[in-house]
Amino acid sequence: MRTAEIRRNLWLELSPQRLIALPLILLVVVLVGEVVSSREHYLGEVGSWLYYGMVLLWGSRRAAAAVTEEVNGGTWIGQRLSALSPSALVLGKLFGATAFIWYGGLIGLALYGFILFDADLPQAYVAAVLLQHLAWGVFVHCVALAASLVLLNKRRLVESVGTTLPQILALLVALAVFGLFWRGPLVVSLVGVGQAISWYGLAFDPALFLTAVAVVFAAWGALACVRLMAAQLQRQLLPWAWPAFVLFLIAFAEGFVPSSPERSVLFSQISAISVALTLYYLALFADRNEPLRFRHCIAAFAGGRLRRGLSLLPWWVYGWFILLAAALWPSGGESAEPDLLGRLAQVFGLTVTDSVLARLGLVCFALRDAAFVLWINAGGRNQRADLVALIYLLVLYGPLVALFIGLEAWTVVGLLAPLPIGPAGLGLASALVQTAVLGFLTWRRWQALFRT
Amino acid sequence: MSQAPLVEVSGLTYDYPGRRALHDVSFVLPAGSITALVGPNGAGKTTLMRCLAALDEPLHGTIRLMGEDALADPPATHRKLGYLPDLFGLYERLSLRRCLTYRAWAQGVPRAEIAAAVAWAAEQVGLADRLEERAGTLSRGLKQRLAIGQAIIHRPPLLILDEPASGLDPEARLDLARLLRMLRDAGMTLMVSSHILAELEDYSTHLMIIDNGRLVSFEPLGEGWPKIGLVEIEVRFLPGQVDLRARLAAAGLATELVDDVARLNLPDDPAQQAAALAALLRSGLSVVSFAPVRTSLQDAYLERVRGARQ
Numbered sequence: 176m177r178t179a180e181i182r183r184n185l186w187l188e189l190s191p192q193r194l195i196a197l198p199l200i201l202l203v204v205v206l207v208g209e210v211v212s213s214r215e216h217y218l219g220e221v222g223s224w225l226y227y228g229m230v231l232l233w234g235s236r237r238a239a240a241a242v243t244e245e246v247n248g249g250t251w252i253g254q255r256l257s258a259l260s261p262s263a264l265v266l267g268k269l270f271g272a273t274a275f276i277w278y279g280g281l282i283g284l285a286l287y288g289f290i291l292f293d294a295d296l297p298q299a300y301v302a303a304v305l306l307q308h309l310a311w312g313v314f315v316h317c318v319a320l321a322a323s324l325v326l327l328n329k330r331r332l333v334e335s336v337g338t339t340l341p342q343i344l345a346l347l348v349a350l351a352v353f354g355l356f357w358r359g360p361l362v363v364s365l366v367g368v369g370q371a372i373s374w375y376g377l378a379f380d381p382a383l384f385l386t387a388v389a390v391v392f393a394a395w396g397a398l399a400c401v402r403l404m405a406a407q408l409q410r411q412l413l414p415w416a417w418p419a420f421v422l423f424l425i426a427f428a429e430g431f432v433p434s435s436p437e438r439s440v441l442f443s444q445i446s447a448i449s450v451a452l453t454l455y456y457l458a459l460f461a462d463r464n465e466p467l468r469f470r471h472c473i474a475a476f477a478g479g480r481l482r483r484g485l486s487l488l489p490w491w492v493y494g495w496f497i498l499l500a501a502a503l504w505p506s507g508g509e510s511a512e513p514d515l516l517g518r519l520a521q522v523f524g525l526t527v528t529d530s531v532l533a534r535l536g537l538v539c540f541a542l543r544d545a546a547f548v549l550w551i552n553a554g555g556r557n558q559r560a561d562l563v564a565l566i567y568l569l570v571l572y573g574p575l576v577a578l579f580i581g582l583e584a585w586t587v588v589g590l591l592a593p594l595p596i597g598p599a600g601l602g603l604a605s606a607l608v609q610t611a612v613l614g615f616l617t618w619r620r621w622q623a624l625f626r627t
Numbered sequence: 628m629s630q631a632p633l634v635e636v637s638g639l640t641y642d643y644p645g646r647r648a649l650h651d652v653s654f655v656l657p658a659g660s661i662t663a664l665v666g667p668n669g670a671g672k673t674t675l676m677r678c679l680a681a682l683d684e685p686l687h688g689t690i691r692l693m694g695e696d697a698l699a700d701p702p703a704t705h706r707k708l709g710y711l712p713d714l715f716g717l718y719e720r721l722s723l724r725r726c727l728t729y730r731a732w733a734q735g736v737p738r739a740e741i742a743a744a745v746a747w748a749a750e751q752v753g754l755a756d757r758l759e760e761r762a763g764t765l766s767r768g769l770k771q772r773l774a775i776g777q778a779i780i781h782r783p784p785l786l787i788l789d790e791p792a793s794g795l796d797p798e799a800r801l802d803l804a805r806l807l808r809m810l811r812d813a814g815m816t817l818m819v820s821s822h823i824l825a826e827l828e829d830y831s832t833h834l835m836i837i838d839n840g841r842l843v844s845f846e847p848l849g850e851g852w853p854k855i856g857l858v859e860i861e862v863r864f865l866p867g868q869v870d871l872r873a874r875l876a877a878a879g880l881a882t883e884l885v886d887d888v889a890r891l892n893l894p895d896d897p898a899q900q901a902a903a904l905a906a907l908l909r910s911g912l913s914v915v916s917f918a919p920v921r922t923s924l925q926d927a928y929l930e931r932v933r934g935a936r937q
Contacts, residue, residue, distance in 0.1 A: 178732075179733045187718065248716040251716075256682070257734060467642060470642065
């Protein structure tokens with residue numbers, strides 16, 4: 176039964192007492208505010224803040240807890256053994272575990288909507304703004320749920336999983352998204368007048384555009400939850416979703432690149448490489464890198480189980496190939512204009528001799544970092560191996576590189592980090608050698624670990 | 628009892644980082660059996676059970692449940708089994724009826740059969756009169772019963788229970804043994820892990836010993852093992868009894884005899900044990916003591932594990 180999970184959550188979340196008490200409490204808060212405030216649109220502001228307070232702050236916690244409470248309460252295995260589909264479980268957790276939050280949030284949104292309609296705004300516009308609020312709420316809940324599933328996946332040998340970390344991650348993503356789309360629902364408010372948004376050279380109404388963006392991102396979030404849940408339910412999945420998301424995000428970001436020919440190469444590379452690189456490192460630290468996973472993966476390929484082997488390959492492997500493609504496109508080799516890395520080199524007053532080799536160096540340094548993460552993970556039973564590796568890499572790319580830059584030891588910097596300085600190909604060669612050495616050491620550690 | 632294989636395991640190997648949890652484990656589980664899975668802590672019992680339940684995928688090996696590859700389609704496998712982990716949880720704020728109803732929904736029981744399934748499971752585990760109580764108000768033993776009720780609500784052919792008796796008081800353990808026998812009689816095949824060998828004697832038909840990830844033995848409880856339902860009694864006679872062996876045979880008591888000490892396998896029934904003692908006395912034998920000895924299953928278990936380690 177597809178509604179089993181949502182009905183169980185409704186049993187737990189919605190009691191007559193809660194259903195009666197919440198509106199009464201909210202009514203008292205609004206009335207007190209109405210008396211003490213002299214602001215014209217006070218009620219609408221209260222409504223929107225009430226919505227975001229409940230849906231973002233409380234809702235993100237409930238969405239994350241929908242999984243972590245099951246794990247910590249010992250009921251998660253029962254769910255993994257159930258005949259419920261991943262989508263039924265996700266639906267139940269997204270809208271069932273947060274049912275009470277949505278109940279309060281929708282009261283706030285209704286207040287906000289009432290003021291918008293009262294302001295004689297076009298109905299289509301008001302509907303779009305309200306839909307945008309709902310979609311961002313769903314998106315944040317999806318991120319919280321997905322983060323808890325990622326955490327559970329990474330800590331699969333640990334008995335308990337916390338709720339706070341996935342909630343914080345969800346709120347950080349929400350802040351980042353609202354920061355990027357600053358014309359979002361908090362700003363596109365009563366007046367609704369703003370500049371058109373230019374995307375691939377086309378002008379869009381901000382409210383409608385952001386509503387569409389919110390709905391699409393919420394859909395990606397829901398897909399991520401379903402895929403992560405499916406993995407928890409031992410479903411063997413072909414790995415199309417992550418590469419598709421990376422490509423989507425690159426294409427989405429490309430739409431904002433100014434069309435002026437002088438700036439297109441630089442900005443295209445900024446958007447494509449930076450998106451691919453960001454998602455590559457996100458995948459590297461979000462996915463499981465423990466040796467056992469690779470042992471299973473290798474065994475699956477060796478046993479001719481291609482689907483199983485592909486499903487066990489980490490997301491960052493697919494992300495790396497996309498990063499490689501992004502680094503090689505557009506080549507920019509024939510353009511006199513400096514590319515992304517060239518601009519970076521100019522900051523230090525240096526000249527890049529070969530931008531293609533420099534970009535390939537960047538891609539190979541990313542691979543070197545993955546090899547480093549695997550090597551740390553292969554070092555024992557450390558549950559926090561990824562965190563340890565992250566700290567080492569932050570020290571490398573932060574204080575250490577800064578130190579050598581301060582000493583003007585450019586060759587050393589080029590050997591350690593993907594900065595386009597020093598002799599042509601030096602960075603690329605250095606990254607390849609380091610990757611090979613770390614790969615060999617990781618292999619040795621794996622062999623020692625599984626010698627029986 | 629049917630002895631057709633329900634579960635066929637071949638070459639099962641499972642690794643944790645730096646440790647092999649299962650080494651090439653193979654066995655066939657007959658339908659209608661209750662297999663006691665025993666072994667020291669860390670032997671691999673829980674790992675084996677989780678693999679059988681298709682919760683974890685082994686590195687190598689195959690598991691066939693009712694002829695189908697259990698690892699190829701875990702959701703299909705889950706519909707054919709019930710699994711109760713060592714550390715289980717319940718939705719404590721829900722009533723028993725809702726706990727069972729949710730589980731029936733989640734296991735795909737058809738809508739029209741939900742109420743009947745809830746009533747059947749509650750009846751099986753002896754909770755039919757508590758359906759409106761909250762799960763959180765139950766005692767540990769009753770929670771265990773509810774958890775088993777949830778695991779069997781879709782009437783799976785295979786039921787896997789990991790340490791179901793841990794934390795139960797003696798009375799609850801007896802109830803559990805009775806329940807497991809009843810489930811076997813209802814057509815289920817059970818695999819039960821436990822540290823407490825004495826309780827396993829009450830209901831097991833097979834004993835599987837696993838140590839350090841290796842299958843030490845898997846045998847029906849019969850030849851070479853103490854008979855289920857029998858108690859071993861040690862009888863000490865006054866030294867110097869004439870024709871002791873012949874007089875015991877004449878009294879109808881087949882026994883092992885070493886010097887002046889005999890060991891009798893008698894039914895676990897006080898009346899029959901009293902009758903045996905009376906027969907000894909009628910034969911004119913001077914009995915110094917007549918007492919049950921330590922659980923022989925435990926002795927035999929230790930003997931096999933030590934033998935395997937050597």
